Amino acid sequence: MTTADIEPEGRHGALPPWLLRLGRLLLSLVFTLFGLLLVTFVIGRVVPIDPVLASVGDRASASAYHAVYLKLGLDKPVWEQFLIYVNQVLHGNLGESVLTSRPVLDDIRDVFPATLELSTVAILLGTLVGIPAGVWAAVRQGRLSDQIVRILGLVGYSAPIFWLGLLGLLLFYAKLGWVSGPGRIDIAYEFDVTRVTGLMLVDCALEGQWPAFWNAVSHIMLPASLLGYYSMAYISRMTRSFMLQELGQEYIITARVKGVSEARIVWVHALRNAAVPLVTVVALSYGGLLQGAVLTETVFAWPGLGMYLTNSLGSADMNAVLGATLVIGAAFVTLNLLSDVLYTFLDPRVRRRG
Amino acid sequence: MSALLEVEDLRVTFPTRSGPSEVVRGVSFTLGRERLGIVGESGSGKSQTGRAILGLTPPPGRATAARLAFDGIDLRNASPGQWRSLRGIRMSMVMQDPKFSLNPVMTIGRQLMEAAKRTAADRAEAKDRAMAMLEAVQIRDPARVFKAFPHELSGGMGQRAMIAMMLITEPDLLIADEPTSALDVTVQIEVLRILDRLVTDRGMGLIFISHDLRLVSSFCDRVLVMYAGRVVEEVKASALAQARHPYTQGLYGCLPRIEGSVRPLPTLQRDADWAL
Numbered sequence: 001m002t003t004a005d006i007e008p009e010g011r012h013g014a015l016p017p018w019l020l021r022l023g024r025l026l027l028s029l030v031f032t033l034f035g036l037l038l039v040t041f042v043i044g045r046v047v048p049i050d051p052v053l054a055s056v057g058d059r060a061s062a063s064a065y066h067a068v069y070l071k072l073g074l075d076k077p078v079w080e081q082f083l084i085y086v087n088q089v090l091h092g093n094l095g096e097s098v099l100t101s102r103p104v105l106d107d108i109r110d111v112f113p114a115t116l117e118l119s120t121v122a123i124l125l126g127t128l129v130g131i132p133a134g135v136w137a138a139v140r141q142g143r144l145s146d147q148i149v150r151i152l153g154l155v156g157y158s159a160p161i162f163w164l165g166l167l168g169l170l171l172f173y174a175k176l177g178w179v180s181g182p183g184r185i186d187i188a189y190e191f192d193v194t195r196v197t198g199l200m201l202v203d204c205a206l207e208g209q210w211p212a213f214w215n216a217v218s219h220i221m222l223p224a225s226l227l228g229y230y231s232m233a234y235i236s237r238m239t240r241s242f243m244l245q246e247l248g249q250e251y252i253i254t255a256r257v258k259g260v261s262e263a264r265i266v267w268v269h270a271l272r273n274a275a276v277p278l279v280t281v282v283a284l285s286y287g288g289l290l291q292g293a294v295l296t297e298t299v300f301a302w303p304g305l306g307m308y309l310t311n312s313l314g315s316a317d318m319n320a321v322l323g324a325t326l327v328i329g330a331a332f333v334t335l336n337l338l339s340d341v342l343y344t345f346l347d348p349r350v351r352r353r354g
Numbered sequence: 355m356s357a358l359l360e361v362e363d364l365r366v367t368f369p370t371r372s373g374p375s376e377v378v379r380g381v382s383f384t385l386g387r388e389r390l391g392i393v394g395e396s397g398s399g400k401s402q403t404g405r406a407i408l409g410l411t412p413p414p415g416r417a418t419a420a421r422l423a424f425d426g427i428d429l430r431n432a433s434p435g436q437w438r439s440l441r442g443i444r445m446s447m448v449m450q451d452p453k454f455s456l457n458p459v460m461t462i463g464r465q466l467m468e469a470a471k472r473t474a475a476d477r478a479e480a481k482d483r484a485m486a487m488l489e490a491v492q493i494r495d496p497a498r499v500f501k502a503f504p505h506e507l508s509g510g511m512g513q514r515a516m517i518a519m520m521l522i523t524e525p526d527l528l529i530a531d532e533p534t535s536a537l538d539v540t541v542q543i544e545v546l547r548i549l550d551r552l553v554t555d556r557g558m559g560l561i562f563i564s565h566d567l568r569l570v571s572s573f574c575d576r577v578l579v580m581y582a583g584r585v586v587e588e589v590k591a592s593a594l595a596q597a598r599h600p601y602t603q604g605l606y607g608c609l610p611r612i613e614g615s616v617r618p619l620p621t622l623q624r625d626a627d628w629a630l
Contacts, residue, residue: 249454250449250451250454250455251454251455251456251457251458253405253410253449253455254449254455254456254457254465254516254519255457255468256410256441257408257410257441257442257446257447257520258441258442258446258468258469258472258519258520259437259438259439259440259441259442259443259469259472260442260468261438262434269457269460272457272459272460273457273458273459276459346459347458347459348458348459348503348505348506349458349503349505
């Protein structure tokens with residue numbers, strides 16, 4: 001009876017359930033990415049921008065126009081064009097940027113690490129502050145500290161970030177001089193650091209260039225804090241509501257009956273359960289940041305994806321726009337996959353279902 | 355013998371939009387090392403009585419009493435530290451449905467150890483006790499259940515694990531709040547038998563809360579019948595048939611009988627006066 005009461009293990013034979021689950025997730029990733037390609041391709045066709053005109057200019061002769069028209073394969077049927085597009089993307093060819101006359105992929109390789117670095121520092125700050133703040137607010141529900149967290153969150157969520165950015169620059173850079181100004185690093189250091197990963201902090205640390213490292217830190221601190229503040233606002237609100245939900249569950253009463261300490265009830269019992277939906281919240285916030293915070297990057301002259309994308313849009317550089325969109329989409333889908341994988345580790349019920 | 359638990363004029367109140375609502379209205383009883391049953395319909399205040407004894411009235415509810423003492427300790431103004439030294443060690447509670455009362459993301463073992471560590475000298479001893487306790491609730495493969503997550507166990511197994519968790523520190527008082535209502539009928543009797551044996555062997559006081567009159571009368575020494583937040587009658591379990599209060603008589607009359615069927619089925623008559 002004892003053994004019959006426990007669900008049988010490994011119903012799928014030799015493969016462990018988590019491996020099957022991972023395989024299924026990867027398969028869905030492939031399909032999603034394919035869908036993404038289709039969407040970017042369609043967007044590229046329906047926008048009222050003539051790709052030939054964009055590359056030859058409006059004073060080109062009819063024969064030059066026609067030559068480029070054929071070169072871009074626009075005379076072929078649409079489905080064939082799509083296959084060519086997919087084939088190119090799979091070979092890492094996102095076309096050439098009209099604006100920079102370089103392959104789009106090279107451009108993105110230059111700008112994406114800047115955004116990645118900024119978003120990663122920001123989401124770390126937002127999570128490390130937001131989760132404890134949300135837990136605290138939930139435990140002290142309705143009291144003054146809850147209200148303070150609520151107001152701070154509301155300000156972070158509703159104040160325009162370019163305004164906060166300018167204020168921050170004025171106060172911490174111009175007046176107090178606590179942080180460095182716009183850009184990723186001072187020009188004095190700019191050519192000392194060889195590019196390995198494109199992440200300034202990592203590259204400096206890899207070479208042991210500590211003065212440059214600290215300079216980069218003081219550059220990233222302000223924009224990352226601002227973006228982090230924004231995600232903190234969201235993460236703390238969600239943490240609070242997930243925690244309130246968990247703290248009302250029966251197993252919390254069980255823990256109280258057992259005489260488990262209040263701190264352990266909150267930080268181990270309840271938070272461990274709230275962590276499951278929180279993973280999605282953090283992953284989605286991170287994905288949002290990875291799209292390139294256009295306003296923040298502009299205010300802080302941060303040479304990231306958001307700035308690249310706006311510049312390309314301004315000059316109707318469709319290859320660059322579509323390429324960047326594809327990268328953003330892929331990053332988003334990958335993050336979702338990662339959060340799904342994390343789910344598997346956090347929730348034993350998901351692990352078992354396979 | 356001094357009483358293990360003394361309850362006098364216990365009241366539990368919840369604020370509502372239309373003013374405070376009293377769900378337990380002056381319950382009094384004393385409990386020795388015996389088995390006391392509390393029966394009543396849904397909303398009669400039996401569960402809130404049990405929670406108030408453990409100081410677990412959910413906020414914003416409030417529990418007050420003229421006297422609420424456990425082994426001579428006044429519980430009304432007990433500090434959080436005092437509560438912590440009582441709960442889990444000297445008094446505990448088995449709840450209704452292991453699906454909700456066990457933490458879904460912690461293994462049974464970890465949850466069991468949390469309780470075991472409170473009285474054990476070290477980890478090894480706690481683990482030994484946990485294993486022994488799982489065997490005591492007749493789990494035949496304790497090592498496996500120890501590593502299992504709650505959703506991997508059936509209801510009966512989960513409830514045994516819950517009982518093990520609550521009895522591992524050998525408390526003096528156990529409150530069992532509908533401990534078998536969420537289980538299949540076939541498993542109910544088994545779980546009850548296990549609970550009964552452990553309680554009797556250890557000489558504990560038991561408050562058995564249920565809506566099942568027959569179960570309570572076969573399992574307890576004494577029965578309190580609650581209606582609308584009050585105790586309407588206290589009877590010896592063996593003398594239930596001689597109950598005087600019409601509500602108890604009604605409850606008793608509604609029990610299905612094996613010999614012959616009664617048609618139409620008896621229904622419960624309620625009198626507005628009982629709630630006064």
